[in-house]
Amino acid sequence: xxxxxxxxxxxxxxxxxxxxxxxxxxxxxxxxxxxxxxxxxxxxxxxxxxxxxxxxxxxxxxxxxxxxxxxxxxxxxxxxxxxxxxxxxxxxxxxxxxxxxxxxxxxxxxxxxxxxxxxxxxxxxxxxxxxxxxxxxxxxxxxxxxxxxxxxxxxxxxxxxxxxxxxxxxxxxxxxxxxxxxxxxxxxxxxxxxxxxxxxxxxxxxxxxxxxxxxxxxxxxxxxxxxxxxxxxxxxxxxxxxxxxxxxxxxxxxxxxxxxxxxxxxxxxxxxxxxxxxxxxxxxxxxxxxxxxxxxxxxxxxxxxxxxxxxxxxxxxxxxxxxxxxxxxx
Ligand SMILES: O=C(O)CCC(=O)C(=O)O
Ligand SMILES: [Fe+2]
Numbered sequence: 001x002x003x004x005x006x007x008x009x010x011x012x013x014x015x016x017x018x019x020x021x022x023x024x025x026x027x028x029x030x031x032x033x034x035x036x037x038x039x040x041x042x043x044x045x046x047x048x049x050x051x052x053x054x055x056x057x058x059x060x061x062x063x064x065x066x067x068x069x070x071x072x073x074x075x076x077x078x079x080x081x082x083x084x085x086x087x088x089x090x091x092x093x094x095x096x097x098x099x100x101x102x103x104x105x106x107x108x109x110x111x112x113x114x115x116x117x118x119x120x121x122x123x124x125x126x127x128x129x130x131x132x133x134x135x136x137x138x139x140x141x142x143x144x145x146x147x148x149x150x151x152x153x154x155x156x157x158x159x160x161x162x163x164x165x166x167x168x169x170x171x172x173x174x175x176x177x178x179x180x181x182x183x184x185x186x187x188x189x190x191x192x193x194x195x196x197x198x199x200x201x202x203x204x205x206x207x208x209x210x211x212x213x214x215x216x217x218x219x220x221x222x223x224x225x226x227x228x229x230x231x232x233x234x235x236x237x238x239x240x241x242x243x244x245x246x247x248x249x250x251x252x253x254x255x256x257x258x259x260x261x262x263x264x265x266x267x268x269x270x271x272x273x274x275x276x277x278x279x280x281x282x283x284x285x286x287x288x289x290x291x292x293x294x295x296x297x298x299x300x301x302x303x304x305x306x307x308x309x310x311x312x313x314x315x316x317x318x319x320x321x322x323x324x325x326x327x328x329x330x
Contacts, residue, residue: 021218021261024228026238027051031151032062034158048155049162056241056256057219057230060155060209063237065147070235072136073144074213077269079134080116081185087133091116096307099129109199112262114185120145120273121179141181144271148209148237149179152275155239156206163249165286173277178303180205182272186216189262197268198260202321203242204306205276210238212270220257229261243306243321244276247298250285255321279303298324 029047033040051058080088091102104114119126123142131137156174157167186197197216210217210232217230217238232238240256260270277283284300301324309320 021227021229023231025231027055027058028236029058029060029155029239030062031060031064031154034154045158045162048158052159052162052241052253054222055219056222056254057239059232059236059238060151061236063151065144065151065237067235069144069147070211072140073271074211074269076134076137076140077116077183077185077271078213080131080137080183081114081269083131083133087131088116091131099126100131109201111196111199112186112194113197113260116183118181118183119178120181121149121177141183141271144211145179145181145273148211148273149275151237152179152207152209152273155209156275159207159245159253163252163286163289165288169286170277173281174275177275177277177281178205178279180274182274184260184268184270184272186260186262186268186270188267189264195261196259197262200257200259202255202257202319203240203272203274204244204303204320205242205274206245206248207275208240208242209273209275210240210270211273212238212268214263214266214268216260216263216268216270218259218261222254222256227259242274242276243324244283244301246321247283247301247324248286250289250294251297252289276303297326299326 027047027050029044029051033044035041048058088102088104091098091100092104093101100116100118102114102116103110106112116131118130120142123145127138127142130141153174160169161167184198189195200220212232215229215232217232218227219230219240220227230238240258241253243255245253246255260268262268280302282300282302285296285298290296306320309323
């Protein structure tokens with residue numbers, strides 16, 4: 001895979017603001033039951049299907065990643081952002097093809113967010129590009145990256161099964177796919193009226209798994225378009241559907257529009273692990289989900305196409321997923 005990188009997100013137009021978002025409990029998936037071969041797995045697959053179809057998000061319990069691995073990854077993230085400006089500056093670049101990129105410009109959708117983005121799989125190929133400061137960053141983040149990928153692969157197989165495609169549908173393509181870590185830092189909200197760290201967007205890949213240090217994630221209810229404040233109990237992982245899973249599912253599952261609010265009492269870090277197919281692998285609407293009533297609704301595309309995409313006059317300033325949707329009138 002080439003060293004190209006690194007935007008994992010596609011813009012969506014800002015929705016009409018509604019008041020303070022309601023705290024909402026997300027559907028819960030018991031990961032340990034996905035390891036079983038009896039009816040328990042099938043019951044969880046049905047829960048995955050309902051969650052993906054209705055809201056596009058769920059939270060995972062009993063995933064087997066220890067509290068200390070999660071805490072060490074968050075502390076590595078925190079320590080990176082606290083490291084001297086000079087050591088972070090080495091990763092600043094307007095070139096999105098860099099294997100590691102740091103940005104604190106607060107431009108575009110980054111209302112008040114600094115981030116470090118880097119690939120994580122295969123780890124041995126990418127870890128040499130990761131920050132050396134703090135000295136424990138590579139070991140702590142590397143361990144989390146490996147463990148979260150194990151969870152992600154199992155969840156993606158479960159999601160394929162929930163679509164009726166069978167968990168082996170994509171063969172080895174998931175195993176060969178990309179993993180991109182977006183490590184985010186937000187200041188505490190101190191100025192009245194400045195409440196948003198990251199503006200509304202959807203993520204590019206199949207799924208994103210999010211580990212935050214405190215609340216702040218908000219997702220839009222796909223039916224009512226009302227913002228919901230995500231409640232994430234300690235030790236759980238938040239999972240949401242990305243653009244390419246919407247395309248593969250031919251619209252059965254929808255990408256999740258989300259944003260990050262600033263916390264009133266704490267600065268915040270979050271680690272978003274984004275999983276999808278390999279850089280040049282095209283994602284197509286599954287033939288099995290296409291028939292006379294459900295024609296193909298998406299153009300095929302790859303991660304490379306996403307990196308090459310930028311909203312413009314030509315694309316009518318559409319978001320990436322909108323640019324893939326086949327307009328019935330076209
Ligand atoms: O920090 C969060 O809660 C959201 C981060 C996010 O959406 C992203 O990195 O794409
Ligand atoms: Fe995101």
